[in-house]
Amino acid sequence: AGVLTIARNEDSTTFDPIKSAQNVDNWVFSNVFDVLVRVDASGTKLVPGLAESWTISDDGLTYTFKLRDAKFSDGTPVTAEDAAFSLIRIRDDKGSLWGDSFKVIDTATAADPKTLVVKLKGKSVPFLSMMALPNASVLPKKLVEGAAADTFAEKPVGSGAFSLVEWRRGDRIILKKNPNYWDAAKVSLDGVEWLVIPDDNTRMLKIQAGEVDAAITVPFSRVAELKTNPDLKVISDPSTREDHMLINHEHGALAKKEVREALDMAIDKQAIVEAATFGLGEVAYSYVPKGALYHYADNLRRPYDPEKAKKMLADAGASGLTLNYIVNAGKETDEQIAVLVQQQLAKAGVGVTLQKVDPSQSWDMLVTGDYDISVMYWTNDILDVDQKTTFVLGHDTNMNYMTRYKNDEVKALVEAARLETDPAKREAMYVTLQKLAKGDVNWIDLYYSPYINVTRKNIDKFHQNPLGRFFLEETVKN
């Protein structure tokens, strides 16, 4: 029982799920809304949400969801009509940020109040995983339709475990237990408050002072110290976050595979793990993060060998290489890594010019190819690896995540894997992809890192799954 107060570093932007693509919003959407299909706590399985069960037609084009008896927080029942409306809305609404991702849906109709039938335009294995996106939550049709959407975004009604009481912008979001939630009996908390405390120090001081029950996004540098505090519990949950170094394949010597290999060998990832994550992370070796589906644990790991790297560069005619490194301003770890990489590459004879730019601008520079290297990260938001694979290797319109990496064999394989329904075959295909990407050094995998959160001693079961969802319906405040 009791109200759980959680300190985080940023405020939500909206309560209309289709209008946001940010974690800050998704993490609250999951509290307030519910989806047809959920990803379980381990982040590896799809489990029933609002849909009790589902069937897939043999041609893989028709999905039939059987909805459970659930109610929205205002007491009206959740119907297949609402579900169909929500799917069409995320695909077609002018304000939707997800239109492209849901284009594969052809029709969504309510066969009866509890049966939703979705027809796809083409076969898509990842489709079911997409249903678990908080952005695809089921919304009450009559409250969202037409002009009501704007009001709804501030006074949302959902079928999640909690419902919104008040949103004090910039300060906190106050949620209370939703008595109409289909699994309400299991929910222990009376309510949840998401507080905004942007400064890392203040956030940590806030929980140390006992003014909040939990604080999320704990800086790695703080973990050791917080662990010594007997009133606190530091929780480390595996995540799908992977930090990697983008390489612009179109820039001079970087087009040569040997040069990229040399760079991979010139970077001491273990040192980065030590310095930037204080040993909490783990050296990465595949673009598919550890703990995610189809992760290949035996992928190639090039040893750290600056001497050899130097030689390889000389052999490739690229000694005296100087690289333009775009650093995202205001991200502490990114700046730390930049400084470290600069020093490491110097040992291999590679000069690095750091160029710090505001993160919104760095996007533009990466897109236009106005860079040599830059560190970015990716966190999966759906269970299936296809999404990331397509973005990173599938010759997507975004130039393979701005790296301009080109390999037609890889591209064909990405297409094939998307349509492969046999899990074993599919896994094999993704293993191959991981090997090929590593071989080509599409980018340099740096490290995997966990979600680090901290709670007061009296809080139990405060967990995130690798996709980031908090399971507050299970959390207990003693």
Add this chain to the structure above:
Amino acid sequence: MSAPVSTQRVNRTLIAGLVIVGGFVLAALAAPLIAPYDPIFQDGAARIQSPSLAHPFGTDNFGRDILSRIIYGARVDLQMAVIGVFFPLVIGTVIGAIAGFFGGLIDAVLMRLIDIILAFPFLVLMLSIIAILGPGLSSFYIAMALVGWVSYARLIRAQILVLKNADYAVAAVSLGFSRPRVLFRHLLPNSVAGSLVFCMSDAVLVLLSGAAISYLGLGVQPPTAEWGIMVAEGQAFLSQAWWITLFPGLSIVLLAFGFSMIGDALGEAMGVHE
């Protein structure tokens, strides 16, 4: 003549101020000679060490020697203070002098411009300019110059407005001196005292603005040693490694102290109050 006691005090304040600022200038000039380590060298084995004989001010999370970084930082911070004040001073003085001296339409237009800049949120300008030009010192200087001249222009204009009716200015006109000569040779030298005093506290403001920008993540390029960014980055280790923030923080405070003392002494000597 009339107050021997206060003359002595002025001198003491001035000397104390000059000693502090001069000390930093020396440290900056002689940095390669006196700094015990390379300021950007990272010693993986010596991360976050508390002050010791080997590292008198301790090391930071990269194992860089804080003392050396402070010494090298003096170069950047003094440069920031000087350039961050110099351009506003020059631009503001010229504009203020012209507005005050010529009056009329020029004055009216410049005054409206000043009103606009005063009403313009400093942060929007600062962050926009830095975002447009990219983080770094030159963007910082440009932003400071675009905003900072206003205070000087107002000070100088007010002075010139008074002085241009002073007898010696009228005398200069009546003796057939040209207008630029009257303005630049007679009026300006007599009106800059207030600005020179203000300079000193302005230098402190510049350093603090720099630190604030670093806090917002748009400070100088890493791995440059600069006090503001050292404090801002060291925040993460505030409770476990106080020395990472304390020493650069104290350096800012001390340099600011030196500047204010010089400003005080100048003000008292020239009979101007801020």
Add this chain to the structure above:
Amino acid sequence: MSAPLLSIRDLSVVVRGDQGPRTLLDRVSLDLAPGEILGLVGESGSGKSLLCRSLVQLLPSRAISVTQGEVRMGGRDLLALSEAQMQQVRGAEIGMIFQNPSSHLDPLMRVGDQIVEGLRFHRRLDRAAAKAEAIALMGQVGFTDPPRQFAAYPHEFSGGMRQRAMIAVALACDPKILIADEPTTALDVTIQAQILRLLMELRERRGLSIILITHDLGVVAQTCDRIAVMRQGRVVEVGDKRALLARPAHAYTRALIASHPSMPVTNECSEVDDQADEAKVASLPPPSAVPARPLVEIDDLHIRYPLPGGLFGRRRSFSAVKGVSLQIRPGETVGIVGESGSGKSTLARAMLGLTPIADGHVTFDGVTLRGQPRVALAKIRHQAAMVFQDPFNSLNPRLTISQTLTEVLRVQGKVPSAAIPARVVELLALVELDPELAGRRPRQLSGGQCQRAGIARALAVDPRLIVADECVAALDVTIQAQIVALFQRLVKTMELTLVFIAHDLAIVRHLCERVVVMHHGRIVEEGPCAEVFERPREAYTAALIAAIPDIDPERRLLAPPVEKLAS
């Protein structure tokens, strides 16, 4: 002499400074009888103010202290009183009025409240009673509408009114002694006469004893019973007014009397070797006999200043000069007199093209300013120069005297640059400035020295016309006399045309051939000096002349209040 009300014995005051202690007052002894007016005269810095301030223990700095002596009043030694006891003496027994009423009245407090403040503190009156009393007092000191003026702020008053307010504040607690520290130095002669008359009336009515500080012997001669002469911290001579003026014992007193401008011209103190020059001038034909073209010709001149305020762009303006016509012939010495604010400076500036002209014409040597501004200005800048009232503020404080002169010579370009240093030396000699002073800045010079530098600067232009705007008003009488003598000499030797502006008629009478009287922006009278001063045609002129305190105590200062007559 009856038993003294206040008796000062062997009072010494010392300032501790960098170079050890310096004695500012040296064993001063003085007595003040009940109902007596004691005049305290002496050059600037002689310790007059200090003496009075030590009576009430209000020394100007912590470094200054009384080292010996006593001040007896009603059986007590004032110097031995505690601060709390002293507060009862100040205001209640000894009231003070100061030289500069503008800076001594609190600008943020209504005048009436400043009077009330003392009444409530010393006499413990309640608000209403105090207010009534204050209004009565304001009436006594000559306010015309006390109930309304009670609520006015000091800046809304003229200088004379402010001085009256100051007096009312001092009288509020009915003191036995009033110390008036140069109460009229900043004021017009006409206002000065009113204030002095007020002080004498108060003495009659209240039986006040007054110590009147001044450096104008004329003021003393007109008002005081006894005179004390101070010099360098000592009282060099004390005595009954008539006796002292008639038979000054001390050389300094004699010098003071001699340099008083109201002394007849024949008694003049100018150097003996001027005789020769004077002879030369006398041999020249009178200027009017030469049908020369006027050097300056002013025709129906109007000058307006914009006034601040004015709602929605309706600009209001104030006419400082309203239709003045005047001709000045080469070689003439013309005096312009008139009360403060009558437009003298404005006219002078207009003559030199330093002020925009609203209407009318100024012609300099045949070129009109409005017709051919460029030519005229170029001509004026080359042939005319101005000497300013304030010797310190008219010199650029950052430049040394020789830098100042050099710059003028260079800009004017009349002297080849190689010859400039020599010319500087020559100019300094001309104004009798020690060449050693050339390297100093204005702040390092005395007022008289600065004023000489100012004149040298004007001469550097090698002008035909010099306009001197109140160039001696701020100086001591003795220095005044020197500067006037210098002008006389220069005019005679250099064929200058001189326009001499002053509100002190005595000096003008001394120096000029012709005088122009201005009032409220108009010329009210004009003519040869001797004529105008002997037989003024206008009442205003007569009032001005009558207001000059003569050093001869028998020529009483009895003229009626000027404003009422003239306005």
Add this chain to the structure above:
Amino acid sequence: MHRYSFILMRPLQFVPVVFGVSLITFILVRMIPGDPARVLLGARATPTAIANIRAQFGLDEPLWLQYLYFLRNLANGEMGMSIVYRIDVLRLIGTRIEPTFALILCSVLLSILIAVPLAAIAARNQGRPVDHAIRFVSTFGIGFPPFWLGLMLIMLLAVRFPIFPVSGYGETLGDKLAHLVLPALTIALSLSTVLLRSLRAAMVDWLKSDVATAARARGMPESIVFWRHVLPNSIAPTINLLAVNIGWLIGGTVVIESIFALPGMGQLLVRAIFSRDYMVVQGIAMVFACATVLVNFLADIATVAADPRVKL
């Protein structure tokens, strides 16, 4: 009466200022490289999605047209839609306006409460050890980076000795004040030193002035001399200094807001700049500009009220 006639005139001068600020902001924020649509869409951005967003917010129109739209909206009392928050900018600002201005108000009051008594003590003991001590501390106080000072205050007065809350903003008035103490103190510690120095200098001058001498000469005790004559005269010149500093504070509180997690406009502004939420930046710039202009206006009125000689 007449002295206050500027109150009628002055608002006319606001117009060019507000117009100028809007134009400069408009141009400036659009010169920043980076596309709001891309920021909004994040890593998964696709060209069609970007084009869609740009069209929705009119970002594909020519600049001058966008500015005209902005002006037209402004004339209707609207400021457009936030790209990130998807609500009306004025409403968004409305939710964030209170903490910022409450913070500024508290800081200014606190600074005055600190500065006036200390300046009085220092000036009345000029040259004595107390004076030196106060001047020394105040000179030192100027150089502290506020974010550092703020954290130190939190550690001391909220964690070590839990007197005040660590961060945030309350709901009831008392609660809000409690939350505002530490941030206001952080600002006041530096603002008050500026005021203190100026006030002390003025007081020292006025204590030596003729006005004070005249008051003493009529037997006024030192306390009356100080409180009735010296203090009012010293305050007048400080009003302007205070106004200039409030001008700096307006829009300069972001660091403090961030440290103390105050849900104010400063934070919103910085986020908006970083995410290129043009409309929000414009809106806040306008609000700040109006506030600054208003503060100066009030300062003018205060100056006129404080000193009967002043005409504007």
